[in-house]
Amino acid sequence: MSETALFSRVALLGIGLIGSSLARRMKRDGMSGHIVANARTQKSIDTALQLGFADSGTLDQAEAVKDADLVVVCSPVGTYAEIGARIGKHLKPGAILSDVGSVKEAVIRDLGPHVPTGVHLVPAHPVAGTEHSGPESGFAELFESRWCVLTPPTGTDAAAVAKMESLWKGCGSNVEIMEARHHDQVMAMTSHLPHLIAYTIVGTATDLENTLQNEVVKYSAGGFRDFTRIAASDPTMWRDIFLNNRDAVLEILQRFTEDLTALQRAIRWGEGDKLFEHFLRTREIRRGVIDAKQA
Amino acid sequence: MSETALFSRVALLGIGLIGSSLARRMKRDGMSGHIVANARTQKSIDTALQLGFADSGTLDQAEAVKDADLVVVCSPVGTYAEIGARIGKHLKPGAILSDVGSVKEAVIRDLGPHVPTGVHLVPAHPVAGTEHSGPESGFAELFESRWCVLTPPTGTDAAAVAKMESLWKGCGSNVEIMEARHHDQVMAMTSHLPHLIAYTIVGTATDLENTLQNEVVKYSAGGFRDFTRIAASDPTMWRDIFLNNRDAVLEILQRFTEDLTALQRAIRWGEGDKLFEHFLRTREIRRGVIDAKQA
Numbered sequence: 001m002s003e004t005a006l007f008s009r010v011a012l013l014g015i016g017l018i019g020s021s022l023a024r025r026m027k028r029d030g031m032s033g034h035i036v037a038n039a040r041t042q043k044s045i046d047t048a049l050q051l052g053f054a055d056s057g058t059l060d061q062a063e064a065v066k067d068a069d070l071v072v073v074c075s076p077v078g079t080y081a082e083i084g085a086r087i088g089k090h091l092k093p094g095a096i097l098s099d100v101g102s103v104k105e106a107v108i109r110d111l112g113p114h115v116p117t118g119v120h121l122v123p124a125h126p127v128a129g130t131e132h133s134g135p136e137s138g139f140a141e142l143f144e145s146r147w148c149v150l151t152p153p154t155g156t157d158a159a160a161v162a163k164m165e166s167l168w169k170g171c172g173s174n175v176e177i178m179e180a181r182h183h184d185q186v187m188a189m190t191s192h193l194p195h196l197i198a199y200t201i202v203g204t205a206t207d208l209e210n211t212l213q214n215e216v217v218k219y220s221a222g223g224f225r226d227f228t229r230i231a232a233s234d235p236t237m238w239r240d241i242f243l244n245n246r247d248a249v250l251e252i253l254q255r256f257t258e259d260l261t262a263l264q265r266a267i268r269w270g271e272g273d274k275l276f277e278h279f280l281r282t283r284e285i286r287r288g289v290i291d292a293k294q295a
Numbered sequence: 296m297s298e299t300a301l302f303s304r305v306a307l308l309g310i311g312l313i314g315s316s317l318a319r320r321m322k323r324d325g326m327s328g329h330i331v332a333n334a335r336t337q338k339s340i341d342t343a344l345q346l347g348f349a350d351s352g353t354l355d356q357a358e359a360v361k362d363a364d365l366v367v368v369c370s371p372v373g374t375y376a377e378i379g380a381r382i383g384k385h386l387k388p389g390a391i392l393s394d395v396g397s398v399k400e401a402v403i404r405d406l407g408p409h410v411p412t413g414v415h416l417v418p419a420h421p422v423a424g425t426e427h428s429g430p431e432s433g434f435a436e437l438f439e440s441r442w443c444v445l446t447p448p449t450g451t452d453a454a455a456v457a458k459m460e461s462l463w464k465g466c467g468s469n470v471e472i473m474e475a476r477h478h479d480q481v482m483a484m485t486s487h488l489p490h491l492i493a494y495t496i497v498g499t500a501t502d503l504e505n506t507l508q509n510e511v512v513k514y515s516a517g518g519f520r521d522f523t524r525i526a527a528s529d530p531t532m533w534r535d536i537f538l539n540n541r542d543a544v545l546e547i548l549q550r551f552t553e554d555l556t557a558l559q560r561a562i563r564w565g566e567g568d569k570l571f572e573h574f575l576r577t578r579e580i581r582r583g584v585i586d587a588k589q590a
Binding site: 127190199200205236239246264 | 482523526558567571574576587
């Protein structure tokens with residue numbers, strides 16, 4: 001159904017879990033014509049061609065974006081500045097440049113200066129994922145019923161934004177438009193801090209003496225195992241998220257540390273009432289999560 | 296099949312999620328004869344009788360344990376000392392006194408002095424649960440394929456320990472015997488710290504201004520929602536766990552805080568290599584959890 005395709009030629013710079021899932025969905029539902037896959041290794045490109053979610057592939061990013069009417073950067077956020085410098089001049093007039101990164105102010109900071117007049121920058125963040133990485137781990141249903149946040153800078157062409165909205169709705173997502181700065185604050189709380197905490201606690205367990213560590217694994221169903229899943233996410237991606245959402249993460253982490261210290265003090269001094277009150281009021285927000293059908 | 300029942304009369308002091316699940320399983324598989332339910336309110340007892348997992352009920356704990364050959368304390372750990380004082384003299388010679396609490400040194404400390412000669416104290420901790428509480432929330436399969444840890448004090452009658460082992464194996468659990476102190480250290484890491492962290496992070500979100508809080512709920516799929524589930528557990532039970540496993544929890548919490556501070560510093564100073572190395576080594580333990588079939 002390529003006559004009705006949203007985009008006639010799409011370039012994906014990065015084909016890991018998110019990029020390859022997007023490609024699979026576009027292919028499945030005829031949302032794009034030709035899809036060019038770009039990756040760091042020929043092996044990944046070969047995988048993409050073999051799995052059939054891309055029509056062609058190249059290691060050269062300038063080559064990849066040529067003639068594309070949609071370019072989506074799907075690599076760790078730390079690579080964006082270099083990518084911008086590499087592809088800026090080769091973007092086709094009228095094209096949309098987007099991405100799937102988990103932070104958004106840094107994306108505008110790093111890609112923005114390289115976007116030529118007549119090319120539309122529409123940053124996007126599909127709030128979806130699994131703990132698995134790589135082109136083999138993607139699937140067309142990944143974005144189904146999940147949120148996708150678009151953060152177009154003020155003055156962005158409305159038609160380009162609408163087109164990206166159609167693309168993500170076509171992927172089954174609910175689309176929300178917000179300011180990049182606000183997005184980064186919300187994600188610091190809902191995603192970045194939880195990941196940092198999970199990475200920390202699993203690291204703490206890793207440092208335990210060997211016998212105790214085996215038992216931690218054995219009895220992980222008591223709560224710990226949920227953290228191990230979160231802390232199995234892609235290390236490069238998460239390094240870049242923390243480095244590129246530093247201020248918002250440090251701010252929310254400071255609040256968290258103060259709260260944890262208060263609970264620690266209550267435990268040390270046997271202040272049962274304080275603990276009980278705290279544990280009681282956290283139930284409310286769980287009800288909110290259930291009511292919002294996000295449980 | 297009450298002729299082959301392990302116990303002819305069982306008293307459950309507390310019939311919440313764990314107590315009522317144990318009762319359901321014993322009834323379903325004919326592991327006990329008469330089951331007496333004790334609770335704080337007549338309403339809970341009526342629920343037990345109506346749901347059919349108990350044969351009789353009483354608000355009087357001394358009355359409940361009379362003639363029982365198994366007494367299982369299934370209430371928050373903070374109630375044990377009082378319960379011990381109340382029931383000690385009424386325990387039948389040869390009876391087994393057990394419990395289902397998440398800490399074990401405190402159980403021996405609080406119940407031990409009240410156990411008359413000829414009664415066998417065999418503390419137990421079924422490592423299972425959901426975020427739901429109350430007699431209605433139990434189900435017979437709750438303990439299936441989960442661990443149950445027994446922590447009999449040195450010198451406990453071997454036949455009594457074997458009988459409790461049979462009971463929990465009959466509930467579908469894998470049984471492990473260990474020292475109470477060691478149990479408490481392992482659980483501080485695998486269960487108590489994760490719960491404390493989850494309660495803290497959800498509390499931090501609860502303190503955010505209202506608009507931001509709504510968005511936190513909306514985008515909770517990014518990692519936060521897993522914490523809200525853990526932080527919805529019973530507040531009284533968890534207050535008592537932290538108060539009664541104070542030393543082990545504070546020790547592991549101190550390690551966690553040091554590790555978190557190190558990561559915080561790495562984020563502040565942009566030390567990407569440190570973050571990456573940390574995030575990489577936490578993957579190992581996830582593999583352990585998957586290999587141990589606890590994922």
